[in-house]
Amino acid sequence: MHSKLILALALPIAALTSCGDVDSTPKPLTEKQSELLTKELAGRVAGTAVNCISDFNSTNVVRVSDDILLYRVSGNLVYKNTLRSSCPGLARDSDIMVTEQFGGQKCRGDLVKLVDRTSGIPGPVCSLGEFVPYRKDKSGN
Template identity: 75%
Template sequence: MILALAVFVSAIAACGPVDSTPKPLTDKQSVRLTKELSGKVAGEAVNCISDFNGANVIRISDDILLYRVSGRLVYKNTLRGGCPGLANDNDVIVTEQFGSQKCRGDLIKLVDRTTGIQGPVCSLGEFVPYRKNKTAG
């Protein structure tokens, strides 16, 4: 058992350091993010949001998710360390959360739609609310 663990750890180390620096947004991703947040003003980040319909999750990039609550409120979440392959929208997002809220530090897994094979496990960051300005119609 210890030998197997040692082999596993050395195999991971042989892969080299993992670069967790977020890649810059592509032009397409920037346009989509701007469109989704247009007319909204950022508020103070919160650690948790109420759980709601998961169908309203928008993948912007490998490190940015948007949670659309309504036309007036969207939460932007910048994942801690990114999530390779998230932007491809090929996999199902499975959230591991504790309680009735999504919180900073909760884990999301990417699972292949066809095979059910689990991909990366990633951690949610803070949730920044973007609200429509009340003075704008």
């Protein structure tokens, strides 16, 4: 009897969580976020997006917004990653960011998990998008 009641209560909840499409449209950047993105990519030109980048080169991560991460590889190269869906709280930069990846590369589809720095309680789990390289413009323009 109890298992039927639990199942009857669980089904509507499961239906609610599985209905509808996930809104993957990034929120507009705030003025501060827009200034940070402009500063970080200044003098650089976007290249063709890639699915993976070497992990050892991507140690310096900049959290621009809940949707955008920048991976500084060198003074000449920065990769912009627009997450596949928004990651609430990512921009606050107060939680620890843990990347779940397979192998020695960060790839599209790898998971980013936020963990509360004080309590250790896990937060949102998000998925990386493509990596767009931005390189210094050598033409001087």
